[in-house]
Amino acid sequence: MGIKKELLKQLDSGSFEDIHWEFKNSRKCLNDNDKFNGDDFAKLIVAFSNREGGNIVIGINDDGTYEGNGIFEKFESNGKKGNDMLGQYFQQTVKDKISPSINITANYFKIEENELFLIEVPRRRSIPHAVVSGRDSGRIKGRVYYIRTNHGNELVDDEHLTWLFHNTTLPKFNVKCISEIITDIHFNPTYTNLIGIPEELQLAPNISNKITSVYLLLDPNKINALSNNERIRLMIELFFYSLITVLGERLGHYDTNTNSHLLPEVKFVNDSFIFDEYGNENIDIAIPISNFFSWQFRSSLKDHANIYYDSVNGTIQLKTSNPYYDLIINVAYKDQLFGLSNDNPYSWLSIKSAYEKDKSASSSSRLNDYITNLFEITVGATVKYPEKFDEDYYKELEYLQELSEEVLETWDRSRFYKNYPHHYKLYEIGNRIKNIESIIMNTTDNDCKFK
16 A cells, blocks of 8 residues: 555544654744754654654644645745755754664655655664764764654653663564364264274373363254254364363463453354354353453453354454454364374374274274364464553563463374374383283292292
8 A cells, every 4th residue: 555545544544643643734843943843853753663663744734634735835945845855854853863863764745736745764673763862973972762652752661661672573473283183973073982092092182172071062963963064163163162261271361259350251253153052951051261361361351352253164263352462363174084194193003903903804994984174273463562561561472472382282283293102102111011010910829930
């Protein structure tokens, strides 16, 4: 979008000035002595750059109306046009009054014969910028730091200044992984019933255990009547439900005694969840979404989180925000495979176990009694620029980091299977120890005598 379109969009929004825009009447460019007001503009440019960058527009009144035509004639000097002189004043202000210097861009243009002068201020790339109080042989006598906020241009406190010197951008949180849920041909979630898998190796992810526990609450007669597409949708919703509740159990930094902090309900957009329709009437399985968020989040949340269901693409998405970040959790159904995936160590172990138990049986056909449902989980958080870099801000960043790690650690199947050989080796060792114990217990006293 061009800068003119951005300006028109900002004016049409009715909000006018914000953390990215500042409108000025051309007369405010001059001080009481009719000299260029470099001090005030230096503060404004520094404040914009120290946050996210911004735009200064000369030629617009406080109420958002245009000042008009011929407004820059007052700046004409030595045969130069007023808009050219204004650009020169701004460039000289940046050079003399700001350190490190900022590479601003000056643009003169018209909108319906209304003259405008726009200064584009880029976001800082390194250490924070400051307004300098003077220079002596190239050395700066003093620096004053400003930041753009919802209240205007403010002095930077010590905590904020420390953050500015150690960080140039806000942190980003974006994790994506593939997870799987195994069901039998009757659509019953299972790990424990996999053919030939010893009990010691039932290493199901937490989410699978949660899905199974919720699945048992549903009416089996109603589930059996579902079409395959409806069963897939049910699995998507069960997966999403389990993901949210398990995250809440593992990462729910909340005070159970403070009911005012709990989010009372979730606002469903587009559709209600299908498993609400196929549950046992005596059991309430509504999503306890309140358990998922940290107490700082929920205490400041004004509206409910929104959950969107896209039946065409097979996705469920949770969108919500707080003063510190915007959060999106997306679950997408990727594929349905008969049998077990080649990456699943249960696959070769099942074939081996089936063959040993019944050499005449077709192990591959027995594996096809199972269905592997693949899901893609995406968790993305856009961190907002806080008004204060206080303890709550760093707690929320810590929470997002824990959330990202928890998703990868618990539901990324590649990580889960990577740890599998270690558990299988432990099983083999344990099995050998049991065999030795059995031999010892069955050994007679005569067998133990030395000959």
